[in-house]
Amino acid sequence: MRKVAVVGAGLTKFVRRSLETGKELSYEASKMALDSCGLTLKDIDCVVFGSAPDAFDGMHMKGEYMLDGSGGFRKPYMRSYVGGGTGVFTPIQGWYHIASGLFDSCLVVCEEKMSTLRPHPQGAFLTIFDHTLERPLEPNLLWIFALEMNRYMHEHGLSKKDIALVSVKNKKNALDHPCALLAQEITVEDVLNSEVLAWPVQRLDVSPITDGAGALVLVSEEKAKQITDKPVWIEGVGWNLETSYWTNRDLYYPKQVEYAARMAYEMAGIKDPRKEINIVEPYDPFDYKELHHLEGLLFCKKGEAPKLTREGVTKRDGDLPVCPSGGLLGVGNPIAAAGLMKICEIFWQLRGEAGARQVPGTPKRGLAQAWGDLMQVGTVIILGR
């Protein structure tokens, strides 16, 4: 397999409802990514595009519809979708387009415009449940998170206070992100006093509905050396899916995330992620998910991620900065674009370009992870310089 580098990144602002259409958001992110490394669309061999359910847009085949905004016109082009895992899975597809030797450059674009769906974007998620056995019970998306969170808390005897710290940290980190939708200085008490939606999930445990897009430019080693003196290498990738019989497995631990991580660690030659990885951007659509994923990614033992958070290890200036971007909780959660935002963050952090969000020291290696479908998929990318 050939080495693949990230040489450019672009992101739009994350907003509750954007003036721009999905196509326009895709264009803005793509153009920014290309401009950031001095390339034009002519330099791009192929395009991969990620976006979550067509149901958000009411546009079947939205991958094809968005194609022109993401530079895919008259090029080898493909769209990918694995629910919330899409934002990290799409660049993995870009990676194997180049690693395989088939192409030398790839533009990776992830877009989501959730605000189109009326009266509430959650409507799109109602159709993820089994049509015969689950939908007659009228489930909503909050249920699965609440069920998973409760099982996780029960297994390890965790309190909501432990978990709320993640929301406080990430929303605060987002104050330094120019694209953030929900950056705030809040306290643990604010989280604990916020409206109970589906116990144990409360309003401030959850990331917001968001519109936004992100893009990356990936190239082969030879091209990377012509373009930049500070390429960021994709050192490892991994992905894995759990059973769709989600009531047949123990939700306290995301095994598929562990399998995805192990695949990526093996590729990157990482034996001890806690020592060998400097920054982590785990998927945090809900505060407990950051903890759940840190454990699945083997950064600590099962049930110990809350301790890392409590001790300040995961703060931006801590020993292992986690979600220095502000995460989905703070920057926002335009599903596919949210995962890609995490990779942009690692890219900027490793190049020392993260501005006010820059973590101390000279980080050498970072990990971004996403998760989704019916609590099923884990997607992992490791970047290094």
Add this chain to the structure above:
Amino acid sequence: MELKGIGLEEEIFKISKKSEKSMKMEFKGVSLKESDFKEKKILSLENKPNLKYAWDTGVAIGRFLAELKQGRLIGRKCCKCRRIMIPPRMFCEVCFKPNDEWIYLKDKGTVNTFSICYVSWDMQKLKEPQIPAVIEIEGASKMMGILHLLGEVEPKEVKIGMKVKAVWKEIDKREGAITDIKYFKPI
């Protein structure tokens, strides 16, 4: 964070710091407000697709639903891995072979996890909270649960590990659906 910077890496880092100052990132994207639409500053078109589906129940779930109508829960057993599965399926996804026999299960089980839900999918406040739960069914393998609701219980009384029993609809009102069980209640 423990980071040992050797000379060259420090240099690269400095260069990137410098270039960051010269390269000001500009992020596009314009945020709209609800009032922009009310005041007709922004045009917006509405459309409701007219889609309707009829899902066939298939082999395994077809039998499962027929049994529900009789007031019984049924699962499938794989003789190779010995798992007894609910919801039933005709193949074993672990052994990846057809599974072997139908097994009647008890209409009771244990709460594996639950939630107390106060809002509908579109974030409207519910009059009465719903208590969705994953219930591990007695007679099936460990961790083999189904999604259902709990009833006849105070929300704050619900605990993980609680034993519960199905409350069935009256026989003439059953229609071969998961809702033939009204809910599960504590034993």
